[in-house]
Each structure stands twice: as structure tokens, then as C-alpha cells.
Amino acid sequence: MTSRSGTGVVKEILPNGLRVIIEPLREFSSVSMGIWVLAGSRDEEASQSGISHLIEHLTFKGTSRRTAKQIALETDSMGGSLNAFTSKEFTSFYARVLGENLSQSMDLLSDITLHSQFDAQELSKEKDVILQEISMVEDTPDDLIHDLHCQEFWADQSLGRPILGTPDSLMSLTREHVLDFHANRYSAGQMIITASGALEPDRFLREVEDAFGDLEKGDQQVPWEPTRATPGVCVKNRPIEQVHTCIGCQGLAADDKRRYVMYLLNTILGGGMSSRLFQKIREEYGLAYSVFSYHSAYQDTGVHTVYCGTSIDGFPKSMEIIREETQRLTAERVLDVELATCKRQLKGNLLLGLESTSNRMNQLAKNEIFSGRHVTPEEIGEGIEAVTADDIRDLSSMLFQKDAFAVTVIGPVSEAEVHEIVG
DSSP: OEEEOTTSOEEEEOTTSOEEEEEEOTTOSEEEEEEEESOOGGGSOGGGTTHHHHHHHHTTSBBSSOBHHHHHHHHHHTTSEEEEEEOSSOEEEEEEEEGGGHHHHHHHHHHHHHOBOOOHHHHHHHHHHHHHHHHHHHTOHHHHHHHHHHHHHTTTSGGGSOTTOOHHHHHHOOHHHHHHHHHHHSSGGGEEEEEEESOOHHHHHHHHHHHHTTSOOOOOOOOOOOOOOOOEEEEEEOOOSEEEEEEEEEOOOTTOTTHHHHHHHHHHHHSSTTSHHIIIIIIITOOEEEEEEEEEEOSSOEEEEEEEEEETTTHHHHHHHHHHHHHHHHHSOOOHHHHHHHHHHHHHHHHHHTTOHHHHHHHHHHHHHHHSSOOOHHHHHHHHHTOOHHHHHHHHHHHOOGGGOEEEEEESOOHHHHHHHHO
16 A cells, blocks of 8 residues: 655555655755664563663674674665664664665665574673663763653653663573564564655665565554553762752653644753753853753653753752742743744754754654654644644643652752752
8 A cells, every 4th residue: 555645755555564654855865764663662571671672782793694794894885874773662773875875775774674693692792782881871870860760750660661671681681582572573564664865766665575575464562551650759879979850740642732832841941052941040040061851752651851960059949940940831821932932943943854864764753653644844833833822831730730740869869858859
């Protein structure tokens, strides 16, 4: 089944259920393509936490046709980039190359995704590599705080498990575990292929069918259990210089109709250098080098988070300002001039992103994963423009309720001190 939008985006579903979404752009000389597997850390059993990320690493360590060194040499010879990442809900293998090298990158990406050997010796080595990666995060509190906050916010739920896994779960994984997870999850029905840039649609679709047409459809994705936020305070006392804090509350799912309101709410609160938190905490009071807010959206839920890294002396005042600014969003209408500025900021970022084939390719995939359809830049722009000050106040009032926050802290403070400061 093939469908073509008025924007030039082509979507085809192969007989085995594989979805292919492409955007030919003749004005570009590069092309970006990605293979998206609907398998991430929230799809794992607790005892196998980290297996999706481990498989991502192992795919570059050799196939039946290529050694690990040959994969690296071939990647470099194309003069582009080839990489992968694992998230909570999917794993992505992607490349950005000149249009003339698209067929070669298709062959390479499909080979590592479908035909990796998962050699036992490579498995052992990659476990050690990931253990070092985990240690690196542990030694970097401004990175660790976000993982810890997620674990506490989604306590005892798959969404809260670390993408890297834990040392214990990682070391328990065997080659049989890897082979079983790969066989169950890396099926046509749970894959999406996207591409944007210098490509010819019919030729690209033929190459996809040649590489993936024989792949089994596989089982449907297992539904996730309903998520529940767990407000409260978690403190990891460490003898370090700064206090690192995340304050979060329940957010919105990625395709929620109020998502454009959320984009603007976040931009106003802490989404840039002109945001309220940045201007007040950093510029006015000089309490922090880094302060920002962000919204993490998933297919069924979300979390909105404010991060601040400050000195022990500046910690109480920073928390007071964050509390005041979230409350102000619920009590006062945003002024028209501030709202208009934030709308221009968001739309400007959107237009700049369209100049990258990688961004466009990523957006094709995320539109399909989260919305099941192509969402045009024009639709996004219209959604942003339609947001009113009352919309922002209404959503703020729903999100920023007194007992809805989870506070996670790493630094030279005790739990009692944090409770006294944050209330």
C-alpha cells in the first residue's frame, strides 16, 4: 500500500508490515536514512534491563558478511556518518551520506540490523564498554541527576529503568538472551524505515524490499502497563561542589492535542536564554550556570522537568524562584508580547531544523511512531499560533499542583534539609 501526501512525502507498507516513509528533496546533495525498531528500555524485563542498548552496540561488531573493522572502514569510506542510539521506546540505526552512496549505506545498515553475529567474545567486551559508560554517568552528576530523576518519577516501572541497564542486569545477560530479544523484536511489523534528501523514491523502495522483504512480520508490540507518577523527594548525598536538582511533574503524551501549549509553556518557563528561570536565576541573581526546563513525551505519557545546578548557598533561593515561577504561570496570564516572542522562537527553530536532512528524517519517524501520520511544518506552525495565554494558564494549573512534584537532588545536602527547603 502506497500513499503520497501533498508535501511529497511517500509512505508505503510492505506485505510483511514494514513501514517505509521517504521525502525526496532534489535541492539537497545529501540523504539521511534510518531504521527504527520499536524496542527500547521500557520493553525489557527488569532482569534484562539494558539489553536493547547492548544489542545496539553489538550490531557494529560483525555480521556474516562483514567484520567489525570492515564495518568501520566502509563507514569511513563513504565520507558520511553512521551511528545508532537507544531510547525508552525505540532503537535507531541511521546514516547521513551523499546521495550517490545511499545504496551502499542501505546495504550496510540492513546488514548490521538483520544479520549481526552477536559473537560471544564481542558480547563480553561490549559489556565491559557499557560498564565504563555507566561509570562515566555515575561520575558526572549533571548527567546522572536526569537518569535518577526518571527512575524515581516512574518508580518500579519499566519507563523508569535506565537505558544503559545496571551493572547487575548487564552482567547477567547471555548470548541466548540477546538472540531471543533480537528475534522477537527485530521484525518487520515493529520496524519503520525513513529517508529524506537526495533520493529517487521508486529505486529506494525497491532496495528496501530487496533488503527487508523476506523479514517476518512478527508479533504485535506488547502493550505497556499504565504508568503512574510518584511524587516525593529523593536525595543522594555526595561531597561535591554543587547541588544538582530536578523537579518534575506529570506531563503530556507526545500526540496529546495540548502539545503545542506544552511547547510554549516550557519555552516561557525554562526553554531558552530569554526564559523566566534563566533570566531570574542566572542573569538577575547569578545563582547558577545551568538552569533549564524540558518536556519528555512518550507514546502514552510524559514528564515535565526543571533542572538547576547551583551552590549549596544558592540552593534555597533557586528553589524558591522555581516555585514562584511555576505558581505565577498558574495565577497570571502570560503577556501578549512574551507569548508572541516565544512563538517566533519555536517557529524559527522549526524552520532551521528543516535545513537538515537528518532532522527531517528523524521527524518522519517520530511522526509515524507518535501520531501514525505525517505532520507537516505548516500544521505545527498553525498549532503554535493557535495557543492562547488562557491555554497556557489552564495547562499550568493542571500540571503545577502542590503535591504533584517529584524532587531529585544530588549534592552535599541531607534529605531533611531538602524537605525543609522545598516544602
